[in-house]
Amino acid sequence: MKSGLLKHLCIGVGLLGAAMLTGCANRPKPLYHWGNYQPQVYEYFKGDGKGHEEQIATLEENLQKVRANGESLPPGYHAHLGLLYIKAGKEDQVKQQFETEKTLFPESSSYMDFLLRKFKK
Template identity: 60%
Template structure:
């Protein structure tokens, strides 16, 4: 049983087309960023801390609703905002959440928590 040249070309063309289409598939992003990056920019640009916290909280709800993954630093940024707004209990919660999700951030989160404790004593 031999394959004729036109049949072989058709099979090869279909295989090549399938491979090309499979290569066009866009990978799913690892994290859902929402407006996190613009909010970090606004943090350094002087936007109201309250507005930034509200925006990050809103985006966090969107991410949770989509069962998405929160990007690294998201909870830390929200914790910093809570710290500046005097919401220390929420700050501690966000820093601990960041540590749990991203263990490599533990040293920095512990540093921020220890400095927050010293700031409260002053």
């Protein structure tokens, strides 16, 4: 009788200890701060959402928050912002956004160069 009770007590203590250790584990910090980027891309492709100026303002606001917190933006963020600037007619900022995308994500260089060539035409 004692061995059965002792066995259940040991199992209970072991499970309690495992639960406590798991509960204290820290979650790893995400690599990128996505914020409202994904809904903005969806709105852009859906075409019946916010206007280009409003989307730009939302993404620029998020950009400032991310920089202030020392976080990183996801791949494509600056490229998408550049495309919005094209639609809004803010040509001076298009090249800056595409160049920033190339700098942060060198694997996008060939595509950003392609977009810059198309933009110049």
